[in-house]
Amino acid sequence: MDIAYWIVAGLLAVFYLYAGGTKVVQSQEQLAPMMAWAGTTIPMAGVRAIGVLEVAGALGLVLPRLTGVLPGLAVAAAIGLTVLQVLALGFHASRGETKDLWLNGVLVVVGAVAVWLAVATA
Secondary structure: OHHHHHHHHHHHHHHHHHHHHHHHHOOHHHHOOOOOOEOOOEOHHHHHHHHHHHHHHHHHHHHHHHHOOOOOHHHHHHHHHHHHHHHHHHHHHHOOOHHHHHHHHHHHHHHHHHHHHHHHOO
16 A cells, blocks of 8 residues: 555656646746636736645655655645645636646546545555
């Protein structure tokens, strides 16, 4: 079960480090082709905040378990990232962006699996 957690958490961490890092460092113009909502519907400060939360969540999935310092934070990180994707799913659905909802749905499911594995292996 521990190996399953590391596989799921590692995949999520890589995804969120990339996605969050992109939101943190790229300009509105650079984000526009991928995220039309960035800087228009959501101000850039909000986009940056989402990016910081994603990066923090990615680190929270891995570092506490890796170091043995407060390993329960991995559960909190997995819950937080899952909630973030549920909210993203609702946001994108409200904007009619139905062609990309599958990714949010997959991330909700994988996040829920990470929560379950984090609790089961804690």
